[in-house]
Amino acid sequence: MGGVDTNRNETFHHEKLYPDAGSSLTFEISPHGAQVAFFYHASVCTQRWDLHKRYISVRLRAGAGAALFGIRVESTGNQKLSIPMTSALARLLSQLPEASAAVQLRLIEGWLEGVCKHAGNVHDKWSKLLTTAFTSLIPPQQLAAQQGMSRRTLERQLRNRFGFSPNQLYGFAQLRHARTQLITTQAELSDIALRCGFYDQAHFTNSFHERALETPGQYRTRKLSQISN
Helix, strand or coil, X not given: CEEECCCCCCCEEXXXXXXXXXXXXXXXXXXXXXXXXXXXXXXXXXXXEECCCEEEEEEECCCHHHHHHCCCCCCCCCEEECCCCCHHXXXXXXXXXXXXXXXXXXXXXXXXXXXXXXXXXXXXXHHHHHHHHHHHCCCHHHHHHHCCCCHHHHHHHHHHHHCCCHHHHHHHHHHHHHHHHHHHCCCCHHHHHHHCCCCCHHHHHHHHHHHHCCCHHHXXXXXXXXXXX
């Protein structure tokens, strides 16, 4: 759970967001009211934050939208959707504007706990599969074999349950691992390419640019500059 809350003179803050097969539940809070939106993005995008408002965002695992709120998404594009309004959610939104930041967090956590209890234990097997695929960077064919199913069955299950394909899942994982390697190590791009399952540096550069809209070198320079400043 994270938040954006500043009182600086700037009006807007822009943040680049990267897909990881999950989704976000973001509360937008001002003195005049509060609202919440479910945001899923299958490709990199820029989020514009109004710095006169407070935002509290909860990152959800893949499939959580369907399990918790009955929201199913397609992986063909970025989507911002409203979640179903319930009496508990309406009460939460009415309480947020006048509460302090600490109380807002507790209220949202309490509401989410209630939603999770109502939903029960859903997709446990598939959540473990997704975690394994992300942490181990397992290619689709190998992932299907490990689960004792055909590639076609894995494709059908992932699309039905989460809205994306095995290839997209692997691409999300590659991008996530590459971004971590670029800003936490001084490794050469050719080494990072091999660690993240790319054929060579050229393949890495082209794929990273297609997914992140900048080259690995540009990403590393930009992020390290932000850290040092």
